[in-house]
Each structure stands twice: as C-alpha cells, then as structure tokens.
Amino acid sequence: MEFAICYGGLDNPQATTNVLLENEISIVETGADFFLNSDDEKIKQTARAFIAKDIAIRSVHAPFGDEFNLSNFDEEKRDEAIQIHEELLYKTSLADVEMIIIHPGESVSSKEDIEKMNKIAIDSISQLIGTAEETGVRLAVENMPPGSPGCEIQHIVEILEKIDSLSLGVCFDSGHAHMMGKMQEFIETIGGAIINVHIHDNDGTFDHHLQPPYGTTDWRIFAETLKNVGYDEVLTIEAAPWTGASFKQMVKEVSAVIENALSPDEWQSSNANISLRCLKCGHAILRSNGQWFCNCTYGA
Amino acid sequence: MGNGSATAPMVPRRFKVRLSIWTSFYADLSPRDAIVRCAEIGWKDLEISAEHGEMATNGDDWKEQLGYLRDMCQICGTTLWQMHSPLSLDVADPDPQKRSKDIDIAFKWIQYAHELNVPNLVIHPGGNNGAKTDEEEAKIFTLNVDAFKYLAKVAEEFRVTLCIENMQERENKDPRRLGAFIYDLNELIDNIGSESIGICFDTSHANVTGLDMYHAINECGKRLRATHISDNDGSGDQHKLLYGGNIDWQKVINGLKDIDYNMAFNLEIPGEHRIPQRNSYLPIQVRDAKLKYAKEIFDFIVEKST
Numbered sequence: 030m031e032f033a034i035c036y037g038g039l040d041n042p043q044a045t046t047n048v049l050l051e052n053e054i055s056i057v058e059t060g061a062d063f064f065l066n067s068d069d070e071k072i073k074q075t076a077r078a079f080i081a082k083d084i085a086i087r088s089v090h091a092p093f094g095d096e097f098n099l100s101n102f103d104e105e106k107r108d109e110a111i112q113i114h115e116e117l118l119y120k121t122s123l124a125d126v127e128m129i130i131i132h133p134g135e136s137v138s139s140k141e142d143i144e145k146m147n148k149i150a151i152d153s154i155s156q157l158i159g160t161a162e163e164t165g166v167r168l169a170v171e172n173m174p175p176g177s178p179g180c181e182i183q184h185i186v187e188i189l190e191k192i193d194s195l196s197l198g199v200c201f202d203s204g205h206a207h208m209m210g211k212m213q214e215f216i217e218t219i220g221g222a223i224i225n226v227h228i229h230d231n232d233g234t235f236d237h238h239l240q241p242p243y244g245t246t247d248w249r250i251f252a253e254t255l256k257n258v259g260y261d262e263v264l265t266i267e268a269a270p271w272t273g274a275s276f277k278q279m280v281k282e283v284s285a286v287i288e289n290a291l292s293p294d295e296w297q298s299s300n301a302n303i304s305l306r307c308l309k310c311g312h313a314i315l316r317s318n319g320q321w322f323c324n325c326t327y328g329a
Numbered sequence: 330m331g332n333g334s335a336t337a338p339m340v341p342r343r344f345k346v347r348l349s350i351w352t353s354f355y356a357d358l359s360p361r362d363a364i365v366r367c368a369e370i371g372w373k374d375l376e377i378s379a380e381h382g383e384m385a386t387n388g389d390d391w392k393e394q395l396g397y398l399r400d401m402c403q404i405c406g407t408t409l410w411q412m413h414s415p416l417s418l419d420v421a422d423p424d425p426q427k428r429s430k431d432i433d434i435a436f437k438w439i440q441y442a443h444e445l446n447v448p449n450l451v452i453h454p455g456g457n458n459g460a461k462t463d464e465e466e467a468k469i470f471t472l473n474v475d476a477f478k479y480l481a482k483v484a485e486e487f488r489v490t491l492c493i494e495n496m497q498e499r500e501n502k503d504p505r506r507l508g509a510f511i512y513d514l515n516e517l518i519d520n521i522g523s524e525s526i527g528i529c530f531d532t533s534h535a536n537v538t539g540l541d542m543y544h545a546i547n548e549c550g551k552r553l554r555a556t557h558i559s560d561n562d563g564s565g566d567q568h569k570l571l572y573g574g575n576i577d578w579q580k581v582i583n584g585l586k587d588i589d590y591n592m593a594f595n596l597e598i599p600g601e602h603r604i605p606q607r608n609s610y611l612p613i614q615v616r617d618a619k620l621k622y623a624k625e626i627f628d629f630i631v632e633k634s635t
Contacts, residue, residue, distance in 0.1 A: 043403075043446065050488055070406065074373075074406050074408070077347060077374065077408040077410075078408065080347075080591055080592060081408055081409075081410050081448045081449075081592065082448050083448070083490075083554070125345050125591055165343050
C-alpha cells in the first residue's frame with residue numbers, strides 16, 4: 030500500500046520537491062488555492078517540475094466553507110460554489126491531477142436540513158460531473174463528520190445511486206467514519222466506489238486530524254475491512270506528523286500501524302490504543318520489518 | 330448502486346506525455362542559446378544533449394556554468410526532463426583502464442545532472458562492440474552489473490535516475506548487443522537492485538531490432554523514465570521525424586498510455602537537422618519550421634489517441 034501526504038508549497042516547486050524527496054514522499058494531496066490563483070502556464074510549469082521528479086499530485090482538496098458549499102440553500106451562492114469547483118476541475122487537469130476531493134456540504138444543526146442538503150448536493154454534483162468527464166479529473170465525494178450532509182452511509186449511497194458515472198467515486202475519510210462509529214459498515218457498503226482514503230485519527234468526539242495511531246480508531250478493523258473490499262491504492266495521511274517528527278517518520282509510523290493491523294502475529298498493541306509509548310520522544314513504539322522503533326531510534 | 334462493484338471504477342487512461350526536443354537539434358548554438366531558442370519557439374520541455382553537456386562542463390567553472398543554465402531554464406519556464414551522457418562511454422569496456430575512466434566520467438555526469446536539476450540521465454549499457462560468443466555476452470553483463478551497482482549508489486546520493494537506453498541489433502547481421510531487448514534491461518536492472526535505475530526507450534533502436542512497440546513499452550513499465558522518439562524504416566538508425574519511417578505510432582501511444590507514462594516524449598531526430606551529404610546544419614529557420622511541423626504531427630497523434 031502506498032501513502033500520500035497532504036502538502037502545500039506549489040508556489041515554490043523546486044524547494045517543495047526537494048523537501049518531499051528528502052522525506053521519500055512520492056504522492057501528495059494539495060489544497061486548491063494554488064490552482065485557483067495561478068494562470069495556466071504557471072500550473073503547467075509547476076506540474077512539470079513535480080512530474081519530472083516523479084512526484085504525483087494525485088488529489089487536490091476542493092475548498093470548503095460557506096463560500097464553497099455545494100449544498101447551500103442560497104441558490105446564487107451555490108451556483109458560485111459550483112463554478113469554483115468547475116474551474117478547479119479545469120485547472121487541476123492541467124497538472125494531471127487524478128481527482129478533486131469534494132464535501133457534499135457544510136455542518137448544520139438540524140437533521141432535517143442535512144437530508145435536504147444532501148439532495149441539493151446531488152444536484153450540484155450532477156452539474157459538475159460533465160466537466161469531470163470532460164477533463165478526466167474525477168470527483169471524490171468525502172464522507173463527513175456528524176452534522177453534515179454526507180455523514181451517513183445512506184447519504185453517500187444516495188449520491189452514488191443518483192449519479193452513475195465512472196468519474197465519480199468516494200474519498201473514504203477514516204476520522205469522520207470513526208466519529209460516526211460506523212467504520213466497518215461504511216467501508217463494506219461503499220467499498221467498491223472508494224478511489225481515495227483520508228487516514229487520520231481522533232478520540233471519537235472531535236475531528237482532531239491526528240496522525241494514526243494517536244487517537245482511538247480501531248486500525249485493525251479499518252485495515253482488514255479495506256483489504257476485504259479490495260482497496261489497495263493510496264492512503265492519504267490527512268494529518269501533521271506527531272510532535273517533533275518528520276514526514277518520513279510519520280509515513281513510517283502509519284505504515285507500521287497498517288502493517289501490524291494486517292499481520293496479527295506481529296500485532297504489538299491493542300486495536301485502538303497505543304500500548305507502548307517512548308517516555309523520551311512521546312511517540313508510539315511500533316514494529317516494522319521485525320524491528321521496534323520510535324522517533325528516538327528513527328534513522329539510527 | 331452504480332459504483333458498488335468489488336473494484337474501484339476505472340476511467341480510460343489519457344495520453345499525458347510532454348512533447349520535448351533534445352537540444353542537439355541546435356547543436357551549433359551554445360547551450361544557453363539553444364535553450365532560449367527552443368523556448369522562443371514554444372519548446373519548453375527539453376533533453377540536454379551530450380554535446381551541450383560537454384560544452385557546459387569543459388572548464389573548471391562547470392558548477393557555475395550549469396547553475397547559470399539552470400537559472401536560465403527557470404527564467405524561460407523550461408523543464409529539463411533528461412540529459413544524455415556522452416555516447417562514447419562504455420562502462421563495460423574490456424580494457425580495465427578505459428572502463429574505469431568511463432565509469433568516472435559517468436560519475437561526473439550524474440553530478441552534472443544534479444547541478445542542472447535534471448532528474449534523468451540517459452546512458453547506454455556497456456558493451457559498445459557487442460558480443461560474438463556466449464562467454465563475451467556473460468562477461469559484458471557482469472561488467473555492466475558491477476559498474477551500474479556503483480553508479481546507482483552515486484545516483485541515489487544525487488537523486489538522479491540513471492536511464493539505461495535500449496540499443497539496436499539487426500538480426501543475423503550485428504553481434505549480440507546487451508540492451509537490444511527490453512528483457513535484457515530488466516534483467517540487468519533486477520541484478521543491480523536499485524530504484525535509481527530506470528529505462529530510456531528509443532523507438533528507432535527498437536524498430537531496427539524488430540521489437541513490437543506496444544509490448545516493448547509495456548515491458549519497460551514503471552521503469553520507463555525517458556524516451557528517444559524518432560522513426561526509421563527498420564534498416565538502420567535513421568532518426569527521422571514521426572511518420573518518416575514505418576513505426577506503428579498507434580502502438581507506441583497505446584503502450585505509453587497503458588503504462589501511464591507522463592514524462593518527456595522526447596524527439597531525438599538527428600536525421601532531420603543536417604543537410605544530407607554535407608557536414609553542415611540546415612539553416613536555423615528551417616529547423617524552427619521543422620519543429621513547428623513536428624508539433625503538428627504530435628497534435629495529430631494526440632487527437633488520434635483520444
């Protein structure tokens with residue numbers, strides 16, 4: 030399984046690609062700002078700098094927040110949001126980006142509103158799907174934390190049922206599913222449609238975006254269920270490295286978590302919590318290729 | 330549910346290569362002028378040719394010279410995808426002294442590529458004179474493995490990929506040439522065992538050897554990091570523009586699409602820039618026009634590929 034990280038810095042491709050290569054990162058997800066604020070030539074040039082160094086900008090996270098809400102009740106604002114997403118599809122296609130990650134909508138307090146918003150989101154995504162097909166950049170709809178359209182399994186199923194296109198898939202977000210308490214059910218239901226995975230951790234109460242395994246997610250269930258539905262593509266770590274560590278160390282730790290989750294013989298901590306933690310660096314003591322490591326021993 | 334099958338939905342692959350030219354097309358210009366000339370006529374994806382590499386590095390101030398060219402590329406918005414190492418190199422020369430000297434030169438060129446910020450350095454496999462016996466063939470293979478194991482470590486350090494190029498071998502006419510077949514290169518790279526070694530696929534060499542383009546490119550797979558694109562009629566290494574020979578370009582395109590190759594589609598067309606029978610280059614304006622024509626051909630094959 031390959032890992033991607035979330036990283037910016039596209040304005041300075043030479044420095045950014047060097048940092049990524051130093052950290053042995055070959056796949057990234059970036060934000061939308063660079064694409065929405067740069068001209069075509071600059072985007073193409075930046076893309077070439079990344080591709081030449083064999084670093085793929087695999088996915089771009091579409092902007093989110095009220096201004097970009099695809100299920101806004103205000104029609105005018107929603108139209109603007111759709112236009113921005115459309116522009117992002119065109120711009121990202123210049124850089125061979127495989128997909129943009131989209132939220133069905135923003136959080137609201139009323140359950141009734143959530144259901145209505147999910148239907149509006151379906152309409153917005155239907156309007157975008159033609160551009161996705163034309164540009165070759167896919168739409169990856171993300172499952173959301175509680176209180177937003179897309180938080181329930183049925184929301185995502187409904188979107189997939191209503192819009193039948195090869196250019197539409199799901200970005201499965203482990204942290205959001207953990208907050209909903211439906212990790213296994215979620216993956217099993219929408220497994221075949223997953224085209225990207227956001228992997229991060231939390232304590233189940235708030236969307237902390239912690240690096241795995243520093244929350245309470247059951248990583249064995251996550252990894253085994255994902256494997257069972259046949260997903261073997263990229264896991265995008267949507268978190269910053271745990272204190273004092275490099276991106277390389279973060280990938281090493283997350284990779285060990287998944288490796289151990291899939292190989293129960295080597296499993297060295299409980300499913301959900303860290304059983305061993307280094308008192309010096311504060312990192313989990315994990316196992317990879319038969320060797321124990323923490324941040325202190327990393328690179329030793 | 331439309332997308333609820335066991336595997337993730339697949340979208341058709343696109344042809345995502347970058348049309349590039351090797352700077353030797355303007356070998357009579359300085360490296361700086363060749364880069365600027367190419368940029369001025371809209372060619373911002375390049376391979377630095379061996380002669381331009383040599384011109385830029387023949388003094389003690391090579392680091393400054395390469396730094397200057399690197400900065401020039403940034404100003405022009407040019408991407409250097411690959412650089413060709415000297416054609417005379419033979420890292421498996423039977424003469425140990427010559428071999429050792431050539432390995433040292435290859436070492437230097439990896440440094441040059443690093444200084445220029447070129448990710449891929451193209452190099453021919455050793456054994457320029459070919460092998461007439463099985464023993465010679467085995468010896469050449471071993472010498473190549475030894476040389477490239479050493480060079481791969483250097484390449485890893487400088488974050489450059491050494492792209493070993495497929496060679497040409499006419500059946501029953503030429504001695505056995507290591508690298509004429511893609512399985513040669515894969516066996517060699519498997520034995521070297523380094524991620525810093527890739528493949529440069531030369532369509533003309535493959536056509537002379539008689540390879541099926543589609544299968545050959547698929548054999549390269551993810552190891553393909555660089556290309557030399559040109560055409561011939563299969564009788565010799567004529568290096569003409571696309572459709573100047575008998576290569577099935579649809580097979581080339583399908584192969585590149587299949588392996589999701591997205592780097593340089595680099596024209597290496599020495600059969601197009603000189604006046605035949607005379608030791609001089611075509612007027613520069615004529616060469617500019619030929620590149621314009623080359624772009625039109627490329628646009629045609631891209632259109633055909635969709």
